[in-house]
Amino acid sequence: MNFNYKNFTVYGENPSNCPHCHRDIEPIQISTYAEKDICYSIWKCTFRECGKAFVASYKITGQRTSEFVGFLDGTPIAPHWPEIINKLNSKFITTYMQALHAEYLGLDEISGMGFRKSIEYLVKDYLIQRDSSLEGKIEDSLLAKVIGENFTLSQEADLKDLLQRATWLGNDMTHYLKYHDNFDILDLKELIKLVMDEIHSIEQKRHYIANIQSKYKK
């Protein structure tokens, strides 16, 4: 698409999916409006059963260039939640989804902090569910300390390594100084996904090893 801004024709890439139905589409452009280096363009989804209108925002980056920032409406797609995560009595999923929504709206400074907070809920609530004697003891402890002290078994080594790295990146997005320049919010989300998969794997292994006993005669 092209739009006019300060007497220049600026190019912006057409959205290629719909923020409501999440299908890959070639949407129809309805109108555009640009001010203060931001362009808002209204589109209509071409998928028959959706057909909803949505607004895409673009940051004007040069005399003729702009960059897609995000949609102003619709919903982000949630990741797959393993069953153990879904059943966990925790604010993890709610917090993660709020962070995802912030990211989706282009609020990248806020979303990183939200993902960091979601990791804290996941770790502490998972540990408490596993061992109720930890309740009242770990909630106000530093996350790094909780991770370091509680995932000590050899089969939890990968989980611990992944959690530490997720926390480091999350801290970068929460505090003033950033220490890991080559990694961003996509890496943090990938680490959280790996953490969920690792927890799922550990719990499934525990379940089968504990519950299937040998029936062979000794």
Ligand SMILES: [Zn+2]
């Ligand atoms: Zn749609």
